Amino acid sequence: MIVVGDEVKSAIRTQQAVVALESTIFSTLGLPSPANAEALEMCLSAVRRSGAIPALTAVLDGVIWAGVPEELHERVLDASTKVASRDLGIASSQNIASGATTVSASVLIAHQVGIEVFATGGIGGVHRESQITGDISADLDALAQHPVTVVSAGAKAFLDLPRTLEYLETQSVPVVGWRTNDFPAFYTRESGLQIPHRVNDAKEAAQLHLARRELGQGGTLLVVPIPLEAELDSSRIDDAIEKSLAEVQSRALAGPAVTPHVLAAVERATEGKSVEANLVLAEHNATIAGQVAVEIANS
Numbered sequence: 425m426i427v428v429g430d431e432v433k434s435a436i437r438t439q440q441a442v443v444a445l446e447s448t449i450f451s452t453l454g455l456p457s458p459a460n461a462e463a464l465e466m467c468l469s470a471v472r473r474s475g476a477i478p479a480l481t482a483v484l485d486g487v488i489w490a491g492v493p494e495e496l497h498e499r500v501l502d503a504s505t506k507v508a509s510r511d512l513g514i515a516s517s518q519n520i521a522s523g524a525t526t527v528s529a530s531v532l533i534a535h536q537v538g539i540e541v542f543a544t545g546g547i548g549g550v551h552r553e554s555q556i557t558g559d560i561s562a563d564l565d566a567l568a569q570h571p572v573t574v575v576s577a578g579a580k581a582f583l584d585l586p587r588t589l590e591y592l593e594t595q596s597v598p599v600v601g602w603r604t605n606d607f608p609a610f611y612t613r614e615s616g617l618q619i620p621h622r623v624n625d626a627k628e629a630a631q632l633h634l635a636r637r638e639l640g641q642g643g644t645l646l647v648v649p650i651p652l653e654a655e656l657d658s659s660r661i662d663d664a665i666e667k668s669l670a671e672v673q674s675r676a677l678a679g680p681a682v683t684p685h686v687l688a689a690v691e692r693a694t695e696g697k698s699v700e701a702n703l704v705l706a707e708h709n710a711t712i713a714g715q716v717a718v719e720i721a722n723s
């Protein structure tokens with residue numbers, strides 16, 4: 425069952441702006457402690473500063489939350505079970521103690537309860553060598569299915585970014601640059617891959633969202649480049665990625681274990697610099713998501 429937190433419930437009822445947040449990024453599957461707690465605090469505050477109400481999603485004692493109450497945040501930080509959209513029903517029916525929701529699970533929850541904007545750091549995508557492994561994140565299909573504007577800094581370069589864009593095109597998910605025509609690669613502002621659409625402010629993003637809502641269409645991916653001052657050197661990241669992918673192969677990792685492993689390996693290889701960058705971009709995305717949600721609410 426989905427339980428909507430009190431503050432989120434009254435915000436939805438009175439048509440105030442709400443931004444859903446996933447929780448894998450705030451668990452140690454996404455960020456090391458204590459940066460995970462810091463990231464959660466920064467994102468919650470950023471959404472509020474933009475004038476919107478944050479709705480953190482997670483599964484706790486079998487309850488699927490949209491708007492985890494503050495006294496339970498600690499348990500979200502400690503969650504070690506990754507809950508993607510396919511796992512939500514079972515997490516509820518089997519009463520799992522604490523589950524960290526991914527993007528796919530969160531946009532499903534958002535859609536179910538009437539939240540139209542979601543923020544995260546990076547989305548999952550098509551993995552390199554997917555032609556062999558078949559590894560394509562469920563985030564991409566969930567984006568297509570649920571009419572939510574998803575704000576992210578693109579996807580990490582350990583993924584196959586050209587294939588990720590092709591897949592989104594096939595699924596009719598518009599990829600819209602925030603003041604850019606270049607698909608951002610999470611730690612870096614540009615991947616060199618062009619995206620066809622851009623918006624220059626939150627109002628334009630809201631108008632796009634509303635136009636798609638009117639057409640009965642699915643989600644939109646709004647990609648926001650990492651702030652310039654926090655951008656990392658791409659050659660350093662590339663090295664870290666190569667090393668971490670070699671580890672994934674040598675340990676024969678598969679399924680949901682792949683992404684957390686690569687994230688942790690990149691953190692080690694960049695001596696924490698990647699963590700700092702992750703916090704900056706996650707907060708920035710939450711700020712913009714809040715602005716877009718406010719524009720949608722005011723329309």
Ligand code: PSU
Binds near residue numbers: 446454527547679682
């Ligand atoms: N990418 C990141 N940080 C993350 C994730 C992805 O830079 O924390 C998490 C998100 O929760 C995303 C999930 O939805 O990993 C995707 O996992 P998979 O690749 O197993 O679908």
Ligand code: MN
Binds near residue numbers: 680
């Ligand atoms: Mn996968």
